[in-house]
Amino acid sequence: MIKKILLTLLGVCIVLGIWYRDLVRYGWMQGKGQLRILWNTKPVEQVLADPSFPDSLKRKIELIQEIKRYSVDSLGINPSKNYTTFYDQHGQPILWVVVASEKYRLVAKEWKFPVIGTFAYKGFFEHDRAREELESLKQQGFDTRLNEVSAWSTLGFFRDPILSSMLKRSEGQLAELIIHELTHGTLFVKDNLEYNENLADFIGEYGALKFLIQKYGANSPEALGYLDSKQYGEKYDEHILRGTRKLDSLYATYNPATPERVKEDTKWQLIDQIVETVDTLETRPPAGKPVTKKRRFNQQNLPNNAYFVGYKTYRQQQNRFRQEFEGKFNSNFNQYLAYLKKTYPSL
Template sequence: MLKKIGLIVVGVLAILLVWQWELVSYGWMQAKGQVQILWNTKPVAEVLADPAYPDSLKQKIELIREIKRFSLDSLGLNKSGSYESFYDQQGKPILWVVTAAEPYQLVARQWHFPIIGTFSYKGFFEKDRADSLVAGLKREGLDTRIGEVSAWSTLGFLNDPILSSFLDRSEGSLAELIIHELTHGTLFVKNSLEYNENLADFVGEYGALRFLAQKYGKTSAPYQNYLATKAFYERYDEHILHGTRLLDSLYKGFKPTTPNVVKDSLKWQTIRQIVDSSDTLTDQRSETSLRSVKKRRLTKLNLPNNAYFIGYLTYRKQQNRFRQEFEKRFGGDFKKYLTYLKQTYPSL
């Protein structure tokens, strides 16, 4: 009897493996990549005590520890074991993200994962697999985009390490990054990627300003450079979001009988206009700040497609919503606002 039950169980597992082979294979690849990173990390205390590491690196690690303490004590984010270890990337990227969209609609391709829900992007620790997915999506006629990822969160399931690439960032950019990722570990709503990313961006920027003001003062170079960066990207955000509205209006005006050659001509003409007009945006950031902030600006040499605009909506569309709710309903009391969010939106 037990032997028969065992054979049935094995048979069911075999069927599931064949049926969900792509998901199982992807999950194994992701788990292997994550474990490889965690296996090769060093405790922060060990790095700080090692004379082989330069003082500049140690100072940035100490700054990350300060940012984390501020996030827990002053912002009320959840306690976390993340950023207590260090992983040296040796100058190499370690994660890539693929996004895709319909060619004449601002509609993203969705991927579904157990537990964490639906995402409009898919990450890979193996570049060749990311390239293979992009090739397949292009064969389907979709717009695609592949980009390196500078940080990610395992949502509190694992203790995320400090990546060596973090240390190239300015004080403000680093504070925003750490607070952004810790926000994911505090509140992450299933099947609500746009909400999650917009919230983490809002908290990251708000928290970074508070941290910089507390540590350096509002007249300091770190604070002023970050403020100028934030002001620039608010203008940039509005420009790109206006561009998405233009594209959306254009696409909705297409008729089923409109030839693709006409659709393509109008699409790329509109995108080029969005790119060309971005040159009018003023920028008061210092040279140091410009070098240390991740570039999101459009370029004329490689025009973005719908996948770029979809990715932008995922992270930036709801910024005003959070800001207005925070200021008008909660009077700028962040801990009170965070408590409200936790009670209103069930997290993983």
């Protein structure tokens, strides 16, 4: 009887392995990449005690510990053992993310994974594998984009390390990144990537500014410089999100009778217009004249739908969180985060 049960379970496992072979293969590849990194990390105490490690980078590692303490004590982020180890990338990227969208609709391609749910991107620790996925999606007719990733959260399944590339960031950017990723480990709603990323962005930016103000003062160059970068970032976000609405309206006019040539011409004309008008965005430093920021794209390198759906995923709900935080909770962040933890079930 036991032998029969074991044979039945083995048969089921074999069938599932064949049926979900691509998922099993991907999971093995990701697990191998994650373990390779975790195996080669060092405790931060060991790095800080290393006389050959630059003092300037040691200060950044100590700063990350300070940001962590602030996140837990002042923001209500859950304590964890994240960022207590260090991984040296030796100047090389280690993770790439593939994003895809339908060609004439701003609808992201989604991938389903056990336990953690549905994602509008797929990560790879091997660049060649990422390129293979990208080319496969292109052949299926998707608009695609490949991004290097500077950090990620394992949602508490592993101890997330400090990556050497993080130490190149300014204090404000570093605080924003660390608080963003710690937010994922505190609250992550299954099958709602847009909510998770928008929330982590909101908390990361809010927490970074508060951290800089507490550390240096509201009128310090560090706080004012960070505010300046956020001012332009918000203008750019609004501009791109307006562009997504225009693209949505354009794509709604397409029908089965619309010639492919007309779809292509009108799509790229509008995207070119969105990119061209980025030049109208300005930022005003604490002292001095407004400055027009450098453009991210040109006519030879226009973004496609995958870029715009990425913006919808990460930035579309920023005003919602800000209004809820200020209106319902009178800008009391601890109360707001406690409410979010209680309201939304997390992994």
